[in-house]
Amino acid sequence: MILKFFEHIGQKTTDFFLSVYEALQFTALCLIHMARPNSYNPAMRMVLIKQIYFTAVGIIPLFIMMAFLFGSVIIGVVIALATQYNLQSQIGSIIVTFALNEFSPFFTALLISLRSGTAVNTEIAVMNVNKELNTLKEYKIDLIDYLFLPRILSGIVSVTSLSILFAIIMLSSGYIFTLFYMGMDLHTYKTLLANAVGVDNLVILLLKSVAFGFVTMLIPIYSGLKTANAYTAIPISVLNGMVKLFIAIFFIEVLSLVLQSL
Amino acid sequence: MLENIALIKEVHELLATKEAQAHAIEYLRKIHLESIGLKRLNQCTSIEVFYVMVIRAMMAKEQTIFIVTPFFLIKKLAEITPVLEKLALLNKEQKNIIILDNLTNQSHYKGDLCNIIK
Numbered sequence: 366m367i368l369k370f371f372e373h374i375g376q377k378t379t380d381f382f383l384s385v386y387e388a389l390q391f392t393a394l395c396l397i398h399m400a401r402p403n404s405y406n407p408a409m410r411m412v413l414i415k416q417i418y419f420t421a422v423g424i425i426p427l428f429i430m431m432a433f434l435f436g437s438v439i440i441g442v443v444i445a446l447a448t449q450y451n452l453q454s455q456i457g458s459i460i461v462t463f464a465l466n467e468f469s470p471f472f473t474a475l476l477i478s479l480r481s482g483t484a485v486n487t488e489i490a491v492m493n494v495n496k497e498l499n500t501l502k503e504y505k506i507d508l509i510d511y512l513f514l515p516r517i518l519s520g521i522v523s524v525t526s527l528s529i530l531f532a533i534i535m536l537s538s539g540y541i542f543t544l545f546y547m548g549m550d551l552h553t554y555k556t557l558l559a560n561a562v563g564v565d566n567l568v569i570l571l572l573k574s575v576a577f578g579f580v581t582m583l584i585p586i587y588s589g590l591k592t593a594n595a596y597t598a599i600p601i602s603v604l605n606g607m608v609k610l611f612i613a614i615f616f617i618e619v620l621s622l623v624l625q626s627l
Numbered sequence: 628m629l630e631n632i633a634l635i636k637e638v639h640e641l642l643a644t645k646e647a648q649a650h651a652i653e654y655l656r657k658i659h660l661e662s663i664g665l666k667r668l669n670q671c672t673s674i675e676v677f678y679v680m681v682i683r684a685m686m687a688k689e690q691t692i693f694i695v696t697p698f699f700l701i702k703k704l705a706e707i708t709p710v711l712e713k714l715a716l717l718n719k720e721q722k723n724i725i726i727l728d729n730l731t732n733q734s735h736y737k738g739d740l741c742n743i744i745k
Contacts, residue, residue: 407643407647408633408634408637408638410644411644504638504683506635506638507638
């Protein structure tokens with residue numbers, strides 16, 4: 366009984382480390398292909414353009430609307446709290462840190478995960494179950510170059526560009542709230558932001574967006590590849606993929622907070 | 628369908644998308660199927676999908692093409708003759724086309740010019 370218990374724990378631990386090793390191996394393989402110039406063949410470039418269109422361009426109207434709704438309310442709450450605690454002198458850096466470093470990349474990653482992450486996970490899982498991936502392999506078409514790399518790159522490009530757009534919308538909304546709460550004019554607001562924005566803020570925004578974009582596509586692709594050979598396994602694959610993706614997004618967010626606090 | 632066919636030449640011969648799709652449309656035109664070029668899989672009939680699969684195989688460098696159970700792949704196919712005629716039209720590179728089928732479908736091949744090996 367005790368022996369079986371320990372065997373079970375051992376098996377689970379071995380399985381866990383094996384799956385982590387496989388996932389890291391897959392990540393490394395994708396990064397190697399990303400660095401290889403011959404991965405960028407005409408077919409891959411065509412898929413990349415389409416993926417960027419579907420992931421970043423198609424979402425723009427909804428994204429702008431959501432950025433105005435949520436971004437404005439949240440920046441408004443932050444400004445109201447800062448005013449309440451007499452932090453008016455720090456308002457510039459508070460707005461910049463909150464909008465650029467934290468909220469914009471995080472919110473964009475969540476939105477892209479929900480919209481495109483699920484779509485990519487389902488697409489790869491369906492292709493896997495239908496043996497379409499095997500057909501591509503039979504024709505000696507590299508799956509990483511043709512299927513995975515365009516999606517990963519589109520994730521990086523989309524999350525980064527939409528994060529910047531979100532930050533711009535959020536900072537613009539910030540002006541409306543500073544005008545009402547603090548009676549601040551546009552010139553003062555612009556000067557305040559210009560003084561508060563540092564290179565480190567932009568670097569953090571870019572690095573976080575790239576990291577979020579990478580996992581937003583990589584994890585759903587990997588989850589889709591691991592789908593068992595049955596249609597009933599597709600929802601399970603999407604469910605597992607999304608849980609892992611959300612854990613990864615929160616992990617990156619916490620890691621960045623820890624690194625910034627050092 | 629065009630993208631599906633063109634993909635092989637885009638990847639293996641690094642042809643530009645337009646050029647590879649021109650090759651694909653040329654093949655489709657030979658059997659008067661150019662109209663399916665922009666259709667998706669679910670918009671095509673089984674025989675159209677079959678010809679796309681054959682053309683895609685012809686785009687590859689391999690000299691032998693195996694077609695397994697065409698009567699299963701194509702719905703309501705009564706005889707193989709029209710298919711063989713179209714395959715002859717498509718096969719400009721003189722590839723070896725081998726059809727593998729069950730003995731139960733033997734009657735469908737009677738009177739055709741293909742060699743039957745049991």
